[in-house]
Amino acid sequence: MKMDKKAFAIQTFEEAADHQKHYKNLPEEEKKDLFFKLMQAAYGFVGEDWPKMDKNHFEVRPLSKNEKSKT
Known part of the structure; x- marks a missing residue:
């Protein structure tokens, strides 16, 4: 799945x-709902589940020996 880069408008930093x-x-x-819509x-996948x-x-x-010793 690729991001559609045309879905958003270009904005200035301000x-x-x-x-x-x-x-x-x-x-x-409400933040969660907005994130999902974005x-x-x-x-x-508008109108569908994740x-x-x-x-x-x-x-x-x-795990390698080095990774085991870190845990």
Whole structure:
């Protein structure tokens, strides 16, 4: 899944800074909903649930001796 870079408008630094003031005062639940909507627009799954993670890119490996001593 690739991000659709055309989904958002280009802003100046001043415009982007003005948005931070607005979002800082929102309740956590509303911030969560807005984040979800932005992710939907960015990755093209508007109106759908979060896509399932493609686990083919991950593998389980045994820890090396150096990694075991750090834990």
